[in-house]
Amino acid sequence: MSKSKVYCEPFCIQKGYSFEIHHVSYQADDPYSCFMHFHQVHEIIVFEKIDGTYFYSQGQSQLKDQDIVFIPSLETHDFELTADTKSWYIIQFLPEFLSQQALPELDSFFQQGMHLRMDTSQLESFSIQVKWLLDSYQQDPYSEKSLTILKLILIWLAEHADPVKPPQLTTVQKSANYQRLQPVMNLFRHQAAVELPLDEAASLCHLSPSYFSRLFKSVFRCNFSEYANQHKLYSAARLLSQSNMSITDIAFELNFSSPSHFISLFKKQFGLTPKKYKTEMESRIRA
Structure with a gap:
């Protein structure tokens, strides 16, 4: 970047x-x-x-x-x-x-x-x-x-x-096909990492897992697990740019399996390591 x-x-x-x-x-x-x-x-x-x-x-x-x-x-x-x-x-x-x-x-x-x-x-x-x-x-x-x-x-x-x-x-069809996802989306709005199995997410929305999966992908154009993973990575990017937390602390704060796994996923998403990302963001802020 x-x-x-x-x-x-x-x-x-x-x-x-x-x-x-x-x-x-x-x-x-x-x-x-x-x-x-x-x-x-x-x-x-x-x-x-x-x-x-x-x-x-x-x-x-x-x-x-x-x-x-x-x-x-x-x-x-x-x-x-x-x-x-x-x-x-x-x-x-x-x-x-x-x-x-x-x-x-x-x-x-x-x-x-x-x-x-x-x-x-x-x-x-x-x-x-x-x-x-x-x-x-x-x-x-x-x-x-x-x-x-x-x-x-x-x-x-x-x-x-x-x-x-x-x-x-x-226009969006304001129906159950959109509104029923709101209980789980409210979790994403208020939590930096949402660790929720698909069946529990579906239950929260009072839907079967298979129907929840189809509905979620039709609205958000990715599956539930992909969305949850990307949400964590974007939360990590915010922490890197706005806090003094270490990469290790961020990895565990957001429930990645290990710092190395976090670094690997982050680089795949953003094209550079968390350390390089933080350095470039600090440079942009000082500019």
């Missing part, structure tokens, strides 16, 4: 920050992977170059250049992107930022996941604001200027962006 390629999925805001912003870019055929996941912070992604599909609470929709997505705290989401060149800005901010900055009128807008598009005339001004925010953040993320620009961006989105609607959006 090069310094210019920030994985958005494993990270949340650094302790003491109200928000973070990064610019992410991939050349054609650069490795990129994602899985159905969630954050404990609100997230805005402003795409520059993109081709793929966005999966979120409202359904799924096709992404195109200059699209914007908003993902609220604890909402599961995923991206399936082509191997073409792609780039975006990612902004993560604390849910309480709106009340802290006296913006309660925006609460109703930022309630659920949204795939947004903006009129060209408004998009040009919005894109400039995002670049201003990145520049100000790199100078001083605590400054009044940084916080003011972020407030402007949120106000601009609420006033000028429109959600994508059918037929561009394929």
Whole structure:
């Protein structure tokens, strides 16, 4: 993972920050992977170059250049992107930022996941604001200027962006086929590692193991054991980037069978060892 390629999925805001912003870019055929996941912070992604599909609470929709997505705290989401060149800005901010900055009128807008598009005339001004925010953040993320620009961006989105609607959006069927998985997903939302056999997970959702397996894969596009394993690895990435815990302590904290097994799985998922990952993240934070 090069310094210019920030994985958005494993990270949340650094302790003491109200928000973070990064610019992410991939050349054609650069490795990129994602899985159905969630954050404990609100997230805005402003795409520059993109081709793929966005999966979120409202359904799924096709992404195109200059699209914007908003993902609220604890909402599961995923991206399936082509191997073409792609780039975006990612902004993560604390849910309480709106009340802290006296913006309660925006609460109703930022309630659920949204795939947004903006009129060209408004998009040009919005894109400039995002670049201003990145520049100000790199100078001083605590400054009044940084916080003011972020407030402007949120106000601009609420006033000028429109959600994508059918037929561009394929809506989720709000039925037992989706809702019955929520008991087990609530465990993932509140635990860094979920050690639950498939039959117990199915029982928690009042489903047979075979039906639970089929249902889980249809919703999350991977099987339950794969999701549980990836959830642990993404939790490990957060701990590496946000704590002083050793690799050994993280391995045992998240119930990996051994530190060596943890290192092997982590390298397979992220393309580098936990030690190298932590070093590169510390370098990015200092930059």
